[in-house]
Amino acid sequence: MSRFLFYSPLVTNEVILLSPEESHHLLVERIKPGSSVFLSDGKGNLFRGIYEGEKRGRAQIRVEEKVGEEKRSFDLVVWQAVLKSPSRMDWVVEKLTEIGVSQIGFFSSHRSLKSTIPPEKMERWEKIVLSACKQSGRTIFPDLIFLEQWEDFIFSLSNSPGTVILADPEGNEALWSFLQERKERSFQIVIGPEGDLTREEREEILKKAQGKRIKLSKKILRSETASLFSASVVTSFLEDT
Amino acid sequence: MSRFLFYSPLVTNEVILLSPEESHHLLVERIKPGSSVFLSDGKGNLFRGIYEGEKRGRAQIRVEEKVGEEKRSFDLVVWQAVLKSPSRMDWVVEKLTEIGVSQIGFFSSHRSLKSTIPPEKMERWEKIVLSACKQSGRTIFPDLIFLEQWEDFIFSLSNSPGTVILADPEGNEALWSFLQERKERSFQIVIGPEGDLTREEREEILKKAQGKRIKLSKKILRSETASLFSASVVTSFLEDT
Structure with a gap:
C-alpha cells in the first residue's frame, strides 16, 4: 500500500472522499473495505482511517485517530x-x-x-x-x-x-x-x-x-x-x- | 564556440581529424578555417590548435601548443x-x-x-x-x-x-x-x-x-x-x- 494517502484538512470522526488520483491507489492495490489506511494532510499530521468503500471512483474513508505529528527541525x-x-x-x-x-x-x-x-x-x-x-x-x-x-x-x-x-x-x-x-x-x-x-x-x-x-x-x-x-x-x- | 573540442591523444604539431560529432560543432558555429580552437584530451591537458578546414564532414586541426594542464586535487x-x-x-x-x-x-x-x-x-x-x-x-x-x-x-x-x-x-x-x-x-x-x-x-x-x-x-x-x-x-x- 502507498505509505499514506493525502487529504486536507483531516478531522477525527469525519468521513472523507479522497480525490480520484488518491482513490486510484486503493483500487490498484486491491485494498479491501474495512482495512486501515494512513492519511497525511501535508502539514505534518498523520492519521489512521478506515476504508469504507468506493463511491463513483472515489474512496470513502472514516478518519479514526491522529497517530503522529512531524515537526520541521529547520x-x-x-x-x-x-x-x-x-x-x-x-x-x-x-x-x-x-x-x-x-x-x-x-x-x-x-x-x-x-x-x-x-x-x-x-x-x-x-x-x-x-x-x-x-x-x-x-x-x-x-x-x-x-x-x-x-x-x-x-x-x-x-x-x-x-x-x-x-x-x-x-x-x-x-x-x-x-x-x-x-x-x-x-x-x-x-x-x-x-x-x-x-x-x-x-x-x-x-x-x-x-x-x-x-x-x-x-x-x-x-x-x-x-x-x-x-x-x-x-x-x-x-x-x- | 564550444569551450573545447575533444580528441585523444593530443600531440603538438600533429594534424588530427575530429569525430563527426565534434566536427559538427565547428560547422554549426560557422568557425572559419584559420581560427584558433581549444582541444582537450579528457585527461586534463588543454591544447590550442588551428582549424584547417573540413574533409568529408570531419574537421582537420593542427595541434599547435599545450596551453594548460588540470590536475585532480582529490x-x-x-x-x-x-x-x-x-x-x-x-x-x-x-x-x-x-x-x-x-x-x-x-x-x-x-x-x-x-x-x-x-x-x-x-x-x-x-x-x-x-x-x-x-x-x-x-x-x-x-x-x-x-x-x-x-x-x-x-x-x-x-x-x-x-x-x-x-x-x-x-x-x-x-x-x-x-x-x-x-x-x-x-x-x-x-x-x-x-x-x-x-x-x-x-x-x-x-x-x-x-x-x-x-x-x-x-x-x-x-x-x-x-x-x-x-x-x-x-x-x-x-x-x-
Whole structure:
C-alpha cells in the first residue's frame, strides 16, 4: 500500500472522499473495505482511517485517530530562477522535495529565458511533490510558490526568516567553510537562471536581503545542479549539527 | 564556440581529424578555417590548435601548443547500483560529471531490477560525460565503468584507494559529522539499488572494503538522489578543506 494517502484538512470522526488520483491507489492495490489506511494532510499530521468503500471512483474513508505529528527541525528555502527547460524544473521540484526543503520558490529574473509559469504547471508540480513525499515518507510538504515580479521576489526574500546564501561563482567564500561558522537553523538559497543573475540583481539581493555571496563549487554547475548541490550540503549541515 | 573540442591523444604539431560529432560543432558555429580552437584530451591537458578546414564532414586541426594542464586535487568515486530506470541512470551520469567526481562505477547487485548494461548505453553515457564536461569546463573526464559481477565490484572497491562510505539508512553516523573528522583526500561512496543492498552484501562491503556505515539523511532518498546528495556533500568538503 502507498505509505499514506493525502487529504486536507483531516478531522477525527469525519468521513472523507479522497480525490480520484488518491482513490486510484486503493483500487490498484486491491485494498479491501474495512482495512486501515494512513492519511497525511501535508502539514505534518498523520492519521489512521478506515476504508469504507468506493463511491463513483472515489474512496470513502472514516478518519479514526491522529497517530503522529512531524515537526520541521529547520527551515530551508530554495529560490530557483525560472529555467528554459520544463523537465529540468520538474526535476528540481522532485529532488528538492525528496531532500526535504521547506519551500521551493520559483522567480523570474532578467535573464530567465522564460518568465512565467502557467497554472497547469503548478498543478503538475503539486502532483510531483505529493508523489515525492509519499516516496520519501515526508508528511510535511514543501510550499511551492512562483513570483513573477522581481519586486515581489525581493520583498519575500528580504522579509522571510533565514540567512540568504547567494550562489555566486565570483564569491570568495566556500559553502562548507561558511556553514561551519553558522549557528542559525534557517537559510534561503538563491540560484540564478541559465545565464545567471545580472550584476544589478545580485547587488540588490546583497543589499536588501543581506545576502552572503557564496561560491558553491570550483566547477561550473548548471542552474538546477547548483540548486540540488547547495540544498544537499545545507541539509546535511542542518540535520547533523 | 564550444569551450573545447575533444580528441585523444593530443600531440603538438600533429594534424588530427575530429569525430563527426565534434566536427559538427565547428560547422554549426560557422568557425572559419584559420581560427584558433581549444582541444582537450579528457585527461586534463588543454591544447590550442588551428582549424584547417573540413574533409568529408570531419574537421582537420593542427595541434599547435599545450596551453594548460588540470590536475585532480582529490579523488571521489561513486559506485551506483544499476537502476531500473534508464533515464535516472543517464541523470546520475550527467550530474556526477558536472559536480566533478573522478569515477562513476555502475555495479549489479542482488536486488538490482536490471543487471546488465548494453554497450550502446555505455556509448551514450560517454557522450553525456563529454557534453557535461564541456558545459562545466572540466578537462579531466570521470572514468566510467560497469562491473556486472558482484565479485569484481568487491575486488575493485577493496583494492581502490579511498575510504569507503556505505550509504546505509540504518547507519548511526551522519555524513557531515563523519567528514569533519577526516583528513584523507580520497573517498568511495556506495549507493544501493531501488530496494537497497541485502544485509549480506552490506556485511561484505563493511568487512572486505572496511566500509563505514553512514546515514546520509533523515529522509528516505531515492537511489539516484542519494548518489547526488552524498557526492555534493563530499565534494563540498573536499574542495573547501
